[in-house]
Amino acid sequence: MTKCDLCTNPAEFHDVQITNGVHKTTNLCRKHAEEAGFNLGKIDVSIVLEMDSLKMKESPVALTCPDCNYTIAQYKETSLLGCPTCYKTFANQLKHIISNVQDAHIHHIGRAPAESKSINRHLEVRRLLKQLDQAVNHEKYEQAADIRDKIRELHDCGEQHED
Amino acid sequence: MTAGNNMKIDPVKNCPFNRENSPFADVVLSSRARLARNLDGFPFVNRASLSDCREVASLVKHICDDIQEKEDLEWVNLDELDNLTTELFVERHLVSSTLAHASHPRAIAIGPELSRSVMINEEDHIRIQSLRPGLQLEEARKDVDTLDLRIEEIIAYAFDEDLGFLTACPTNVGTGARFSIMLHLPALRIIKDLQLVRNACEGMSLAIRGYQGEGSKAIADLYQVSNQVTLGYTEEQLCSVIANDFLPSVIKWEREGRKTILENQFSKLEDQTHRSLGLLKNARMLKLHEAMQCLGNIRLGVCTGLLENVDLPTINKLFIEIHPSHLRWEFGRDIPDDKLASFRSELIREKLQKC
Numbered sequence: 174m175t176k177c178d179l180c181t182n183p184a185e186f187h188d189v190q191i192t193n194g195v196h197k198t199t200n201l202c203r204k205h206a207e208e209a210g211f212n213l214g215k216i217d218v219s220i221v222l223e224m225d226s227l228k229m230k231e232s233p234v235a236l237t238c239p240d241c242n243y244t245i246a247q248y249k250e251t252s253l254l255g256c257p258t259c260y261k262t263f264a265n266q267l268k269h270i271i272s273n274v275q276d277a278h279i280h281h282i283g284r285a286p287a288e289s290k291s292i293n294r295h296l297e298v299r300r301l302l303k304q305l306d307q308a309v310n311h312e313k314y315e316q317a318a319d320i321r322d323k324i325r326e327l328h329d330c331g332e333q334h335e336d
Numbered sequence: 337m338t339a340g341n342n343m344k345i346d347p348v349k350n351c352p353f354n355r356e357n358s359p360f361a362d363v364v365l366s367s368r369a370r371l372a373r374n375l376d377g378f379p380f381v382n383r384a385s386l387s388d389c390r391e392v393a394s395l396v397k398h399i400c401d402d403i404q405e406k407e408d409l410e411w412v413n414l415d416e417l418d419n420l421t422t423e424l425f426v427e428r429h430l431v432s433s434t435l436a437h438a439s440h441p442r443a444i445a446i447g448p449e450l451s452r453s454v455m456i457n458e459e460d461h462i463r464i465q466s467l468r469p470g471l472q473l474e475e476a477r478k479d480v481d482t483l484d485l486r487i488e489e490i491i492a493y494a495f496d497e498d499l500g501f502l503t504a505c506p507t508n509v510g511t512g513a514r515f516s517i518m519l520h521l522p523a524l525r526i527i528k529d530l531q532l533v534r535n536a537c538e539g540m541s542l543a544i545r546g547y548q549g550e551g552s553k554a555i556a557d558l559y560q561v562s563n564q565v566t567l568g569y570t571e572e573q574l575c576s577v578i579a580n581d582f583l584p585s586v587i588k589w590e591r592e593g594r595k596t597i598l599e600n601q602f603s604k605l606e607d608q609t610h611r612s613l614g615l616l617k618n619a620r621m622l623k624l625h626e627a628m629q630c631l632g633n634i635r636l637g638v639c640t641g642l643l644e645n646v647d648l649p650t651i652n653k654l655f656i657e658i659h660p661s662h663l664r665w666e667f668g669r670d671i672p673d674d675k676l677a678s679f680r681s682e683l684i685r686e687k688l689q690k691c
């Protein structure tokens with residue numbers, strides 16, 4: 174029997190995603206499937222499979238990271254996360270994993286970084302550019318205009334500082 | 337080829353083990369500190385596109401240029417580095433074997449004596465390292481901390497209030513800090529008390545490995561001990577568990593073990609020491625593993641006063657210098673594999689001339 178990706182319980186939910194020709198399979202127990210954001214409802218696997226075969230596109234969609242499109246199945250394969258945001262996206266599943274590998278510790282008490290300066294602006298611009306791209310793609314032009322203003326502002330204040 | 341030839345640094349001459357009388361040198365060969373860091377706003381390396389990797393590398397290079405006056409770091413793009421120098425860096429643990437053989441944009445910035453270094457685009461965007469001879473774990477921690485502070489003045493790291501520094505692998509999250517020491521424990525092996533050390537490691541959440549690290553077997557009675565947990569402790573605490581909680585007893589056990597062997601198994605110790613010395617001084621072809629083991633044996637001979645005219649730094653350096661790429665650096669880059677054993681024995685004979 175297939176086991177859950179995150180624990181040793183039998184997997185009740187199965188999902189296959191195909192991206193660029195690569196299969197990513199997800200197998201989860203009921204508890205972890207719910208935590209992972211699978212919308213289970215009351216339907217069981219056989220019905221899901223049937224709907225799949227009817228091409229009704231109602232099958233549950235695995236949680237993916239909004240910043241890097243990573244899934245928990247990919248984490249399972251590589252033991253590596255995709256980006257810093259993955260820690261937020263998969264916070265529920267990672268709680269167990271982190272507690273496991275870190276001897277039940279889940280809070281950082283070490284040093285925190287001080288506020289950094291110059292290149293921060295560079296990163297902020299980069300992040301806004303990404304948002305701008307998405308806004309334009311989704312034809313949210315008002316939002317795009319706002320983002321453009323913010324980028325301009327950052328750019329101007331940067332130039333003042335460098336004078 | 338060019339980068340290797342233009343480098344200011346001669347990896348063979350620049351060795352932190354050149355120093356004499358490092359603290360607790362009879363048991364502790366070296367101390368290492370490593371910090372894993374990632375830049376905010378970028379995917380981790382395993383998820384990054386080539387252009388992301390290029391951008392990360394150029395940002396970090398920019399930072400290294402900025403702090404050049406305070407931290408003398410030489411920037412080396414691994415793509416432009418010749419194979420021999422790359423492999424040599426791997427033998428020095430300056431570059432991981434994975435990073436050496438990857439194909440994405442990646443680099444290393446190295447300080448004088450190759451004791452401090454920054455790996456760029458390994459599993460994490462930035463890995464800051466410091467290696468010091470003997471027991472100097474706290475000093476190594478300060479080395480990486482200083483460098484870390486200078487970098488973070490310029491760029492934002494991926495950091496979470498609750499989880500700390502965010503790393504590609506959750507096993508490094510929090511401090512991102514790995515502290516390790518290389519130990520020589522021949523007496524504990526001979527009197528079959530290594531289990532004591534293993535138990536101590538287990539009780540303190542420390543990992544114990546062989547010379548080559550992850551998954552490797554013990555060779556020449558050399559062991560690496562490092563913290564397994566990176567979250568829930570301060571950097572100082574993690575360091576202190578190894579240096580103050582774990583190490584004093586281990587040093588005591590090993591030293592007592594050596595005394596016991598001197599008293600109760602003197603002939604055996606004498607035989608092992610001189611048999612190994614005889615092999616090292618007379619063999620004309622030495623395999624790496626055999627040479628390492630014999631060097632480990634004569635190291636015990638030196639520590640117990642049976643051998644004179646050879647010092648510990650010479651043996652410590654030989655552990656490294658007899659590896660393939662170091663031999664090729666010294667004797668010629670085109671030496672075929674089957675000739676290495678001859679050059680290895682030649683080098684050892686030369687260094688052990690006086691004993």
Ligand SMILES: [Zn+2]
Pocket residue numbers: 177178179180181182201202203204205
């Ligand atoms: Zn489960």
Ligand SMILES: [Zn+2]
Pocket residue numbers: 238239240241242243255256257258259260262
């Ligand atoms: Zn992500």
